[in-house]
Amino acid sequence: MAYGAEMLRWFSEEAVRIGGDQATSVDGNTRIMITKEPVGPCVLVTPWNFPLAMGARKIAPAVAAGCTMVFKPAELTPLTSLALVQIFREAGLPDGVLNVVTTANASSVVGTWMGSGIARKVSFTGSTEVGKILLRQAADNVMRSSMELGGNAPFIVLADADIEKAVDGALKAKMRNMGEACTAANRFFVHRSVAGEFSEKFAKRISELQVGNGALEGTDVGPLIEQKGLDKVQALVADAVAKGARILTGGSRPEGPGYFYIPTVLTDVSQDAELMRTEIFGPVAAITVFDGEDEVLRLANDTEWGLVGYVFTENMDKALRFSAELEVGMVGLNTGIVSNHAAPFGGVKQSGLGREGGKIGIEEFLEIKYTALAI
Structure with a gap:
């Protein structure tokens, strides 16, 4: 509960720190403007072992970045996730921004979302085996992907x-x-x-x-x-x-x-x-x-x-x-605990792609746009 709450606090602060850049081109004829925009509709899939924290760790940066979401919690722990979504509604998140579907047939539901062409980002925490399936599905529509997979x-x-x-x-x-x-x-x-x-x-x-x-x-x-x-x-x-x-x-x-x-x-x-x-x-x-x-x-x-x-x-x-x-x-x-909302969480090799938490966490839900302005 505390970890999930800290994720919300952290990304509420990061929401107003989404930056950009500006410079003058080498030839002096163009103003280079760099801005960041929401990646778009997101597919969020979470595991059962930390049902509130895993949901908050994905929803918080997506909301902060300005994305809409479809959220599929684990079949074994749907009630905590439903309660989390209700908290967002009570806090004033507009209807339609965060949508939750509980199901015992995850592949059918998530597969439909992945193949829709509407979703532009998938964020998944779970087994490496399922992560590979989602990456194959993401390839069809060239979706941005964050994968927090298995460990040993x-x-x-x-x-x-x-x-x-x-x-x-x-x-x-x-x-x-x-x-x-x-x-x-x-x-x-x-x-x-x-x-x-x-x-x-x-x-x-x-x-x-x-x-x-x-x-x-x-x-x-x-x-x-x-x-x-x-x-x-x-x-x-x-x-x-x-x-x-x-x-x-x-x-x-x-x-x-x-x-x-x-x-x-x-x-x-x-x-x-x-x-x-x-x-x-x-x-x-x-x-x-x-x-x-x-x-x-x-x-x-x-x-x-x-x-x-x-x-x-x-x-x-x-x-x-x-x-x-x-x-x-x-x-x-010299510590047995590494999880921290202020630090980038994620792995290499077959443990995943991307990072959650920390300053980089919100970047997973943003696209970079370059605008050339003639001077």
């Missing part, structure tokens, strides 16, 4: 790291939203000299988290979103254990109904385990030991995704080296 974030603990700080950061990077976040740390690479201490302390902190109904006081970890998500987590853990991983804590479901999974820490995870190549989207941390910095950079970058990476070290030279060499769009240095 490495979390690197170097030999000189502050272990207490690293454990705290790991807990935040892994367990935010039960691990159901594109920024969640999936692959934990820990230097051999501190692997035992980090693993023991991290597993202890994870084991102390209380699993249960989120409406009850004292609950730290709620359920996964649906049965499919639970089945995926169980299968990934079983595969890793079959390939030699050890369970330090968790590794099973609690008794009773619901899509709950006990927060899990695995160690001695093989590089050929499926969870090293797959976005887990659940409360499972996979720890691998490394010896050299070149080795861990190679392992961290050995993925088709490049959204975010986390590095813990007390050496600034190493911190800057890893920030430069990690093939990601965002880096958390």
Whole structure:
């Protein structure tokens, strides 16, 4: 809720800072005027894991830029998105500017919008697989595209790291939203000299988290979103254990109904385990030991995704080296949280195109126009 509200505050301020430029041509005969205009009608498609914040992160810059929108929220979380749209109406946004359609048949609805020739921009947050489909559809009408897709974030603990700080950061990077976040740390690479201490302390902190109904006081970890998500987590853990991983804590479901999974820490995870190549989207941390910095950079970058990476070290030279060499769009240095309304959010490789938030966020919804004025 707070993150979504800050997106609205941020882009309300950016709305009055849409700039341009003017200059005189080299030959002195023309005044060059650069202005920015709304890109046009936008298709906005959001996921279920942060239903209010993801909607606000797209709607806010579109409104600030002066665009109209058709908004398709996730099938699993429509009510929060409907409430968000109602808030905009109550705040005075004119009818027709923001239009919302809930559906269990997303491909049919969004496909119609994409093929209409009316929409000039698509902004999508979700899986890389669906993002590729939307990019193909966008190509037919040469639509502007913003894609915030999957992640497989490495979390690197170097030999000189502050272990207490690293454990705290790991807990935040892994367990935010039960691990159901594109920024969640999936692959934990820990230097051999501190692997035992980090693993023991991290597993202890994870084991102390209380699993249960989120409406009850004292609950730290709620359920996964649906049965499919639970089945995926169980299968990934079983595969890793079959390939030699050890369970330090968790590794099973609690008794009773619901899509709950006990927060899990695995160690001695093989590089050929499926969870090293797959976005887990659940409360499972996979720890691998490394010896050299070149080795861990190679392992961290050995993925088709490049959204975010986390590095813990007390050496600034190493911190800057890893920030430069990690093939990601965002880096958390000695922190497990990177999301910030004032910063550009997005990835490289198959983690997406474009950025949301920060000063650049509104540019995704603007076109540049050049006017030549004879002097």
